Every structure is written in structure tokens, then in C-alpha cells.
Amino acid sequence: MRIRTLPVLAIGLSGLLIVQTLDSADSSERVVSVMVSFAEAPQSMEEAAASAQQVVLGRVTRVRRGPDVVVPVPGEPSGEDRISIEIATVQVDRAYKAGQGGPPQSLEIQRPGIAGEGESVAAEEDPPYRQGERYVLFVKPGLRLGGQQLQRIVAPAGRYRIRNDGTVEPMARGTPFAEAQRGRSLDQLEEAVNRGVGRSGGKGKGGG
Amino acid sequence: MKLRFRDGPSRRTMFSAALVAALAVANLAVAVERRGPASDSDFDGATHSVTPDAKDVQSAVWWSTWHWDKSTIVVWPQSTTTEILRAVNGWNNATDVRHPSSTSHTDISIWQANYGDIGWRGLASISGVNDSHGKRATHCHARLNTYTGPGYGVPSGRTRAWISEGVLCQEMGHCLGLHHDGTGGCMDTSRLNNGTGSNRASSAEVRLINSRY
Numbered sequence: 405m406r407i408r409t410l411p412v413l414a415i416g417l418s419g420l421l422i423v424q425t426l427d428s429a430d431s432s433e434r435v436v437s438v439m440v441s442f443a444e445a446p447q448s449m450e451e452a453a454a455s456a457q458q459v460v461l462g463r464v465t466r467v468r469r470g471p472d473v474v475v476p477v478p479g480e481p482s483g484e485d486r487i488s489i490e491i492a493t494v495q496v497d498r499a500y501k502a503g504q505g506g507p508p509q510s511l512e513i514q515r516p517g518i519a520g521e522g523e524s525v526a527a528e529e530d531p532p533y534r535q536g537e538r539y540v541l542f543v544k545p546g547l548r549l550g551g552q553q554l555q556r557i558v559a560p561a562g563r564y565r566i567r568n569d570g571t572v573e574p575m576a577r578g579t580p581f582a583e584a585q586r587g588r589s590l591d592q593l594e595e596a597v598n599r600g601v602g603r604s605g606g607k608g609k610g611g612g
Numbered sequence: 613m614k615l616r617f618r619d620g621p622s623r624r625t626m627f628s629a630a631l632v633a634a635l636a637v638a639n640l641a642v643a644v645e646r647r648g649p650a651s652d653s654d655f656d657g658a659t660h661s662v663t664p665d666a667k668d669v670q671s672a673v674w675w676s677t678w679h680w681d682k683s684t685i686v687v688w689p690q691s692t693t694t695e696i697l698r699a700v701n702g703w704n705n706a707t708d709v710r711h712p713s714s715t716s717h718t719d720i721s722i723w724q725a726n727y728g729d730i731g732w733r734g735l736a737s738i739s740g741v742n743d744s745h746g747k748r749a750t751h752c753h754a755r756l757n758t759y760t761g762p763g764y765g766v767p768s769g770r771t772r773a774w775i776s777e778g779v780l781c782q783e784m785g786h787c788l789g790l791h792h793d794g795t796g797g798c799m800d801t802s803r804l805n806n807g808t809g810s811n812r813a814s815s816a817e818v819r820l821i822n823s824r825y
Contacts, residue, residue, distance in 0.1 A: 434739060434740070434741060435739065435741065436737060436739045437675070437676065437678065437737070437739075437747070439735070439736045441732055441734035441736075441779055441792075442731060442733070443731060443732060443733045443757075444805065445801050445806070447806075476725075477690060477721075477723055478690075479688060479721065480717065481717060485753070487730065487735075514731070516731060516735075544763070546729045546730065556729070578794065
């Protein structure tokens with residue numbers, strides 16, 4: 405090796421060592437994750453339809469932060485536990501199962517997360533809604549906040565996003581009947597939904 | 613020759629060569645440290661294979677890269693209900709991880725409260741920082757929602773205490789870094805909710821925890 409090469413190599417290795425050391429150091433950035441254990445775990449489209457009061461196809465027209473759900477937890481530094489509630493307004497295009505009042509024009513869907521330091525952290529299987537997204541939703545009455553009755557999905561297996569290319573993306577993970585819908589067309593999902601609604605004894609297909 | 617060795621280029625050469633060698637070793641050491649433990653797949657969120665037995669037809673699953681950097685993880689039971697104590701003791705007795713209890717804010721806080729018709733029976737939130745193994749936990753909250761309206765019933769043949777203990781067991785499992793699974797233990801949401809599973813950790817879930825700590 406040439407004598408002049410060694411100092412250059414030493415400088416290069418020093419630089420590499422500095423970069424590696426900085427990269428391997430713990431990040432001070434805080435990371436938070438949330439895991440929800442839903443109260444219901446339907447194992448078929450029929451069970452999901454039976455649990456739901458309404459099953460609809462709709463488009464998200466508005467997403468906003470609702471009032472937090474706050475419960476006292478005296479031992480925590482803040483003395484309370486604060487659950488953030490996102491409210492998504494969904495304009496109903498079609499109803500596969502309607503409540504007693506008939507197909508709704510729109511629904512206000514609740515989505516809980518964790519509130520803290522101005523941020524809201526979502527659960528993996530119930531991610532934030534975004535304006536313009538289309539969903540097939542299995543919903544029932546949930547929280548009543550600020551004088552408003554909100555709806556909640558019965559479970560992640562009751563929330564299916566319709567991608568822009570028309571294919572289905574279930575939010576549930578590890579639920580076979582929901583996973584089976586992944587990549588299918590909206591028509592195929594509607595067929596499965598209508599079959600589930602029919603078997604559950606719910607009202608048939610209606611308008612939106 | 614002697615003068616050349618002391619003042620000449622060959623001495624600088626030896627010094628430079630030694631410096632290069634030392635830096636190469638240091639770089640290698642840092643690279644090895646960044647790779648993490650031998651069972652690196654344990655920290656990348658991959659499923660950990662276990663030997664199936666009569667009940668464990670599936671594998672337990674890590675929740676992303678969440679992990680603790682210690683095997684004694686202190687728990688603060690903010691409500692000292694039978695269900696909370698049984699859930700914490702269940703993990704404490706089943707795995708190699710120790711869970712001494714505290715009466716002040718510590719690693720894990722576990723409590724129950726009525727959150728209303730919010731959709732969930734249990735919720736775990738875990739916080740920490742990124743390290744070379746992934747997400748290192750520094751604090752976790754395990755919650756049980758005691759709301760009992762429609763949709764929050766008791767599985768057939770079970771009691772409210774049974775499902776409550778199972779949900780608390782599951783939230784504790786999340787705090788230890790486990791995801792939902794299909795093993796029939798308390799991390800198996802489907803079988804916990806319909807009462808056909810156990811409200812305690814399955815042997816697959818215990819083995820996965822013990823493989824790390």
C-alpha cells in the first residue's frame with residue numbers, strides 16, 4: 405500500500421465511524437403506538453351484519469376532532485386519561501341494511517385514539533379517515549358527545565376502504581372473512597355483504 | 613537505518629497502518645452492534661415460530677419492534693381489583709419476566725374505568741424511543757373499559773370477571789410487545805371474545821416472551 409494512501413484511508417474510516425456511531429445512537433424522538441381490543445369480533449359477514457344497525461357505502465366528506473373522552477385516573481401525572489375522538493362525516497351513497505328510520509343521508513362515525521401533547525395516535529386497525537375516501541361500513545350507535553349521537557364501526561371487520569382503482573382494502577388484520585375481501589371488486593364485496601345481511605335477517609338492499 | 617526508522621517515512625507508515633487497523637476494527641464493532649442480537653428476527657416484527665402443541669395451532673406474534681431493555685418490568689395496578697391482580701400475576705408467574713408492583717408511576721400503569729360505548733373493551737398505549745433493536749418501550753398504559761351496554765356482553769358460559777381478566781391479560785401482553793394472535797390464549801381476540809379460548813397467556817405466547825427476555 406502506498407504511504408500516501410494510508411492517511412486518506414484513516415480519514416475515510418474516521419468519517420465512517422462517526423456516521424455509524426451517530427446513526428446507532430438512540431433517537432430522542434418519542435414513538436407511541438396504540439392497540440385496541442374491540443368489544444366485538446364477528447367471524448363472518450353474517451355476524452357483522454347482525455351486529456350492525458346499518459351497513460352502508462359512503463364517502464367521507466369531512467373529518468374533525470370531537471370532544472375528548474376523559475376519565476379520572478388519579479395516579480397518572482395528569483390525573484386523568486384522555487381519549488381523542490375523531491368524527492368522520494360520511495355521505496351515504498347506498499344502504500345494504502338500514503335502521504328503523506330508513507337509509508340515512510349521512511352518518512357521523514366516531515374513531516377513538518389516544519390524545520396527548522396535541523397529537524392523536526390511532527389504532528392500527530382503525531386508522532384515521534381522510535376526506536374523499538369511500539368505505540363500506542357496518543355501524544351501530546356509539547358515543548353521545550356534545551349532544552350528538554355518533555355511530556361506531558362494529559369492529560375492524562366492519563370497515564372496508566374502496567380504493568381509487570375500485571378494489572377493496574379491509575381494515576381488519578387476521579380476520580379471515582374480512583381478509584378474503586382484499587383486492588376484490590366493490591361488486592364482489594357488495595355481493596358478500598348482501599348475502600350476510602340476508603342471512604342475518606336484516607333489511608335488504610335500499611337506496612341512499 | 614536506525615535514523616531512517618526513527619525519522620523516516622517507514623515510522624509514519626507503521627503509525628498510519630496501526631491507525632487504519634484500529635479504525636477498521638472500530639467500524640466493524642459498531643456495525644456488529646447495530647445488527648443487534650443473534651435472534652434478530654425477534655425484533656423486526658416477524659412471527660416467531662414455536663412448536664405447536666395441542667392448543668397452540670398458530671404462533672404468537674410480536675407487535676412491530678416493541679421491546680423492553682430489561683426483564684424486570686414494574687407494574688402499577690391503579691385499581692387493585694381481583695381481575696387486575698390476577699392478570700398481572702398470570703404474566704408474572706408464567707414467563708421469565710418479573711413484574712413487581714409499585715404504588716407510584718412506573719413502567720406499566722394498569723387500570724379500569726368506564727369509557728362508555730367507545731367500541732373497545734381494552735386499549736393499550738405504549739410509548740418509547742427508537743434504538744438499534746427497534747422501538748424500546750419506556751412506559752405503557754393498559755386499560756379495561758368497564759362499560760356493559762349492548763355489544764359488551766359476557767361470552768356464553770363465562771362470567772364478567774372472566775372476560776375482564778382476559779382483556780387485562782391481553783392489554784398487559786401488548787405492553788410486553790405482543791400483537792393479537794390465533795393461539796387460543798388471551799392475545800387471541802376472537803376466541804377470547806367468544807369464550808372458546810383462555811383468559812390467560814397461551815404457551816406459545818409465554819415461549820415468545822421468554823425467547824426475548
